Amino acid sequence: MEMSHSLAQDRLEVADRLHSASIHLLRHARRQDILSGQGPARLSALSVLVFVGPMTLGQLAAAEQVKPPTMSRIVAGLKRSGLGKIETDPEDARRVQIRATPKGERLLQQARQRRIQAVADVLGDLSEEQMRLLGEAAETIESAVRRRR
Amino acid sequence: MEMSHSLAQDRLEVADRLHSASIHLLRHARRQDILSGQGPARLSALSVLVFVGPMTLGQLAAAEQVKPPTMSRIVAGLKRSGLGKIETDPEDARRVQIRATPKGERLLQQARQRRIQAVADVLGDLSEEQMRLLGEAAETIESAVRRRR
DNA sequence: CTAGTTAATTAGCATTGCTAATGAAATATA
DNA sequence: TATATTTCATTAGCAATGCTAATTAACTAG
Numbered sequence: 567m568e569m570s571h572s573l574a575q576d577r578l579e580v581a582d583r584l585h586s587a588s589i590h591l592l593r594h595a596r597r598q599d600i601l602s603g604q605g606p607a608r609l610s611a612l613s614v615l616v617f618v619g620p621m622t623l624g625q626l627a628a629a630e631q632v633k634p635p636t637m638s639r640i641v642a643g644l645k646r647s648g649l650g651k652i653e654t655d656p657e658d659a660r661r662v663q664i665r666a667t668p669k670g671e672r673l674l675q676q677a678r679q680r681r682i683q684a685v686a687d688v689l690g691d692l693s694e695e696q697m698r699l700l701g702e703a704a705e706t707i708e709s710a711v712r713r714r715r
Numbered sequence: 716m717e718m719s720h721s722l723a724q725d726r727l728e729v730a731d732r733l734h735s736a737s738i739h740l741l742r743h744a745r746r747q748d749i750l751s752g753q754g755p756a757r758l759s760a761l762s763v764l765v766f767v768g769p770m771t772l773g774q775l776a777a778a779e780q781v782k783p784p785t786m787s788r789i790v791a792g793l794k795r796s797g798l799g800k801i802e803t804d805p806e807d808a809r810r811v812q813i814r815a816t817p818k819g820e821r822l823l824q825q826a827r828q829r830r831i832q833a834v835a836d837v838l839g840d841l842s843e844e845q846m847r848l849l850g851e852a853a854e855t856i857e858s859a860v861r862r863r864r
Numbered sequence: 865c866t867a868g869t870t871a872a873t874t875a876g877c878a879t880t881g882c883t884a885a886t887g888a889a890a891t892a893t894a
Numbered sequence: 895t896a897t898a899t900t901t902c903a904t905t906a907g908c909a910a911t912g913c914t915a916a917t918t919a920a921c922t923a924g
Binding site for chain 2: 872873875
């Protein structure tokens with residue numbers, strides 16, 4: 567019997583390794599973003615707009631976990647770059663609806679493909695079996711995160 | 716036979732899911748960092764100093780993938796907070812050796828534990844079998860990243 | 865010894881985070 | 895209805911973090 571490790575300890579060890587692996591993996595992905603000419607906050611907000619759809623500034627701020635004044639400026643930047651569009655809500659004139667422009671969609675998809683290709687490159691020489699393992703792991707992580715949201 | 720997916724396509728799909736899962740996982744971890752009272756760049760630089768050891772400003776900048784002027788300011792911040800110490804290199808007076816102070820080590824270890832605990836919390840209700848899977852996945856990712864560095 | 869190279873810093877810009885204060889619109893209440 | 899409160903977004907101002915260009919200091923080569 568293994569007595570030197572408690573179950574809780576094992577969980578912390580796995581959490582530690584997964585935390586570290588995620589950081590190192592994303593470091594490669596993030597490097598590609600320079601090519602888009604946009605900062606990380608704008609790309610991330612644009613990603614929400616593209617994959618979730620148009621929403622108010624407050625909703626976008628909540629989705630990105632930043633305060634409204636911060637998102638107000640990020641959105642202003644997206645508009646300045648022609649990547650986002652601001653429309654007033656006819657239901658409630660206080661609200662503003664933010665949406666990605668076609669240009670914004672194109673830019674985001676390109677940035678996204680560069681990121682994913684970078685991750686794929688890192689995983690380049692792994693076996694089929696290892697790729698299956700990683701695919702399952704990704705699913706497991708996503709479902710765990712969804713439960714905690 | 717499955718004809719609609721090439722192997723390369725499968726790899727991109729796994730890369731995509733892993734990329735997404737990593738982002739969502741780290742989002743939980745990152746939220747804990749506010750409690751340390753330090754910004755992300757300082758915490759990350761401090762982490763290198765603690766886990767790799769003292770090094771010159773240029774080496775630290777390279778490790779963190781930022782330019783020297785940026786690291787110069789981050790180190791100034793660490794010093795101001797009493798988390799880092801700057802010593803001149805007796806071999807070469809142009810160089811400065813940066814090291815974490817005991818206070819810096821303590822702060823980093825606390826921040827790190829909070830992060831890892833947050834990840835562990837997300838993984839809280841996974842089975843033993845799933846945890847084993849994630850542990851293996853983390854190892855696989857780390858070894859792949861190491862080969863590309 | 866002078867010229868070139870290297871290491872770090874300073875100066876100045878843009879982005880991105882915050883809080884506090886303000887403005888504008890909707891909602892609740894007297 | 896009129897006023898008070900609440901809600902949504904923006905503005906102003908601060909700090910941190912990224913960059914490039916220019917500077918300073920120190921080492922190295924010729």
